Amino acid sequence: MDSSWIPREAIELTMERQEWSPKRELGKGHWDRKLMKRIVELSVADNYDEAKLEWRATGDVYWGDGSSAPKFALLHPNYCLCGHHIVYHFEIENTENGNIECVGSDHINSYMIMKAIANEKNLKDDEITDEMIEQWVSVRVESMKKDAWWARHGKAFTDMFNAVKDLDLRVNVRDTGKKYWDNELRMKRSITKLRKRGSGTYGTSDYEMASIVWRWNHPDNTRNQQSSRGYPNDSLMNDLTLFFAFKERHVQELETEDNLLDARRRQIELSERMKNETKESKFAYACDNYGFRVFSEEDGINAWERNFLSDMKKRLSNDGMMSDAQASTLHKILTRASDETPATEKQRNYLKALGYGRDTDGLTKYEASRLIEEMKNRSE
Numbered sequence: 001m002d003s004s005w006i007p008r009e010a011i012e013l014t015m016e017r018q019e020w021s022p023k024r025e026l027g028k029g030h031w032d033r034k035l036m037k038r039i040v041e042l043s044v045a046d047n048y049d050e051a052k053l054e055w056r057a058t059g060d061v062y063w064g065d066g067s068s069a070p071k072f073a074l075l076h077p078n079y080c081l082c083g084h085h086i087v088y089h090f091e092i093e094n095t096e097n098g099n100i101e102c103v104g105s106d107h108i109n110s111y112m113i114m115k116a117i118a119n120e121k122n123l124k125d126d127e128i129t130d131e132m133i134e135q136w137v138s139v140r141v142e143s144m145k146k147d148a149w150w151a152r153h154g155k156a157f158t159d160m161f162n163a164v165k166d167l168d169l170r171v172n173v174r175d176t177g178k179k180y181w182d183n184e185l186r187m188k189r190s191i192t193k194l195r196k197r198g199s200g201t202y203g204t205s206d207y208e209m210a211s212i213v214w215r216w217n218h219p220d221n222t223r224n225q226q227s228s229r230g231y232p233n234d235s236l237m238n239d240l241t242l243f244f245a246f247k248e249r250h251v252q253e254l255e256t257e258d259n260l261l262d263a264r265r266r267q268i269e270l271s272e273r274m275k276n277e278t279k280e281s282k283f284a285y286a287c288d289n290y291g292f293r294v295f296s297e298e299d300g301i302n303a304w305e306r307n308f309l310s311d312m313k314k315r316l317s318n319d320g321m322m323s324d325a326q327a328s329t330l331h332k333i334l335t336r337a338s339d340e341t342p343a344t345e346k347q348r349n350y351l352k353a354l355g356y357g358r359d360t361d362g363l364t365k366y367e368a369s370r371l372i373e374e375m376k377n378r379s380e
Helices: 008-013 030-041 048-054 110-121 130-171 212-216 234-245 247-290 303-317 324-338 345-353 365-379
Strands: 055-062 089-094 100-103 173-182 187-194
Touching (some): 030 048, 048 110, 130 212, 130 234, 247 303, 324 365, 345 365
Antiparallel strands (some): 089 100, 173 187
């Protein structure tokens, strides 16, 4: 993978990662010995075994590049009290003389945490269990790391995530091997699901990335990192960085896919329009041959007639033939409107029974039939 494709800011996000746990005791290594010496120099006691008990972890941490850094992180920026380069800056306080100092994650020792717990819970040192220390580490320190992480990387992460989240839901998917029928596109399409596990070698052509959204904040993932961890782990951050770096390539690939689908939609629309135009032309030609005007189901005065007219129209539009009986029935329906035969007495009486309040003497049989049908439908 050519790193020149990856924005510098994004690369930096993946570099400053370290997992750690507090040391029970310092060893005999160079940096441990340097810290012991500096601890004694800044303490009331003149020996390390006593001096170390004067110090506690305050619970404050800084993780940044110098901007908006608290005072304790500016004592020796990016360096532990021992002189070693650090990323996490933990504040420690001497409870005897009030001195404030800064150490890295390798030197935030258990005894400093024990001192913090003792002050918080009003316990003696021998009353503090390993479980209490572990809980302080898992809850307090992780919370500090989370806050520090967001202070340092929050905006960059949020900007990258928002830029690619919709792409991720379409790109980082797996083919289930099943198909469904797309009525709009009139074709079988693959059923896909979000890829929950990645495969292949990171950064190579065979790498298949697990969905970023699934891992970070998907509501169906009960173990998503936003809820369970509070900030992304290395794997998620690295994948987001890589995916963001190739965002434009993914956009182009999806645009190509969408353009092909749009072209199919236009082709279907054109085909339907031509088909309808052809049917209408065939229908008009057949009506002319039979000597009928162009008609529709609206020329019927009841449900049976409307269904009959609809069937005849479909038949003629598809090069079908009518029987003599069908042609005769159609003729009666279509010429009825021009029939001037007066309405029968039975029709007029029926209209009055239905509540028709106007004069019925001038109505034709056809007009009376339509009125009767309309009033019956209205009453229903």
